[in-house]
Amino acid sequence: MSTFNAIGVAGTGVTVYRKWLDAVSDNIANIDNVTRTSQPAFQARYVVAQEAQDGNGAQVGGIAYGSAEGRLEYEPDNPMADTEGYVRRPDIDLGSQMAQMIMAQRAYQANLAVVDRARDSYTAAINLGKG
Amino acid sequence: MTSPISAVSAVGGVTGVGSITPSTGVAATSGTDSDFAGMLSKGLESVQASQTNANNLAVQVANGTVTDPAQYTMAATEASLGLQLTMAIRNKAVEAFQEIMRMQA
Amino acid sequence: MFDDLSSSALRVAVAGLSARQTAIANNIANIETPGYQARKVKFEEALSSAVASGRAPGTVTPSVQTSLEPTRLNGSNVNLDEETLSHIDTTMRYQLTLRAMDSKYGMLRDAIKGA
Numbered sequence: 001m002s003t004f005n006a007i008g009v010a011g012t013g014v015t016v017y018r019k020w021l022d023a024v025s026d027n028i029a030n031i032d033n034v035t036r037t038s039q040p041a042f043q044a045r046y047v048v049a050q051e052a053q054d055g056n057g058a059q060v061g062g063i064a065y066g067s068a069e070g071r072l073e074y075e076p077d078n079p080m081a082d083t084e085g086y087v088r089r090p091d092i093d094l095g096s097q098m099a100q101m102i103m104a105q106r107a108y109q110a111n112l113a114v115v116d117r118a119r120d121s122y123t124a125a126i127n128l129g130k131g
Numbered sequence: 132m133t134s135p136i137s138a139v140s141a142v143g144g145v146t147g148v149g150s151i152t153p154s155t156g157v158a159a160t161s162g163t164d165s166d167f168a169g170m171l172s173k174g175l176e177s178v179q180a181s182q183t184n185a186n187n188l189a190v191q192v193a194n195g196t197v198t199d200p201a202q203y204t205m206a207a208t209e210a211s212l213g214l215q216l217t218m219a220i221r222n223k224a225v226e227a228f229q230e231i232m233r234m235q236a
Numbered sequence: 237m238f239d240d241l242s243s244s245a246l247r248v249a250v251a252g253l254s255a256r257q258t259a260i261a262n263n264i265a266n267i268e269t270p271g272y273q274a275r276k277v278k279f280e281e282a283l284s285s286a287v288a289s290g291r292a293p294g295t296v297t298p299s300v301q302t303s304l305e306p307t308r309l310n311g312s313n314v315n316l317d318e319e320t321l322s323h324i325d326t327t328m329r330y331q332l333t334l335r336a337m338d339s340k341y342g343m344l345r346d347a348i349k350g351a
Binding site: 002003004005122125126127128129 | 192195196197198199200201204205207208211212
């Protein structure tokens with residue numbers, strides 16, 4: 001997409017924020033994931049965003065994982081509870097995940113707006129000197 | 132009382148006409164810029180160059196490597212207008228020439 | 237008369253971009269179809285190498301390949317963001333290519349009229 005460079009660059013942003021949204025929705029879906037104390041808790045996913053290697057836009061550098069220890073909750077009635085009545089729950093805060101979702105969505109929309117405006121500018125360039 | 136007419140004095144001999152010095156050539160008009168054929172041929176060269184430029188950029192448009200679409204559209208517009216301008220100048224010159232030829236008839 | 241390098245290259249581009257538009261429409265229509273593999277149309281590299289090595293661009297035909305994107309949960313591997321942006325890019329490049337052909341036809345027309 002090198003002819004319309006601004007659109008290509010905004011496209012990389014769109015990809016990064018889409019992956020962020022996917023990670024956040026993954027975290028929220030698993031927020032009530034209960035595991036035994038002998039196993040690791042569900043680890044929150046964090047997308048590491050960095051500048052693209054070729055200098056055009058952004059890329060996902062990798063996925064970072066949150067704590068595997070999670071929180072120990074005392075739930076003796078839970079079928080997965082250990083001998084002392086504890087289970088592991090993921091160490092994910094719903095409020096913070098919702099805030100991240102809003103930020104990811106705003107960033108996604110901002111990049112789409114760039115695509116829109118760039119498209120108008122390039123269309124003017126294509127129609128230059130016609131007629 | 133009229134005085135008697137005095138004798139007519141003899142007419143002096145005709146002195147030879149001095150030889151004509153050969154004229155130095157007329158100084159040529161400075162360079163080809165100011166003469167019309169030269170101007171027209173320079174115009175055609177630049178039209179040719181701008182068409183070649185536009186064609187090269189068109190190949191880049193085709194394989195998607197043009198750095199900015201405006202580069203191509205500007206080059207295409209300049210080539211097209213350059214051609215139209217050169218043709219308009221030539222047509223006006225031809226009209227003027229035909230006008231003059233008509234006057235001579 | 238219409239066989240010069242830039243006209244042939246532009247003609248290949250028109251065919252390639254048009255094929256790409258169809259492929260994108262197919263991909264977006266099949267975004268929820270299990271087992272569907274997204275189709276990608278390629279012609280730019282083949283065209284560049286033909287021009288660089290002096291071969292006639294007219295020999296280049298657009299090729300349809302399947303995308304290497306990972307399959308998503310619903311069994312289809314269509315990436316909607318990529319297809320949307322590719323669609324915008326393809327549409328505008330198509331306009332630019334047609335503008336280029338129009339410009340060449342226009343200059344020839346001017347030469348005919350002005351003679």
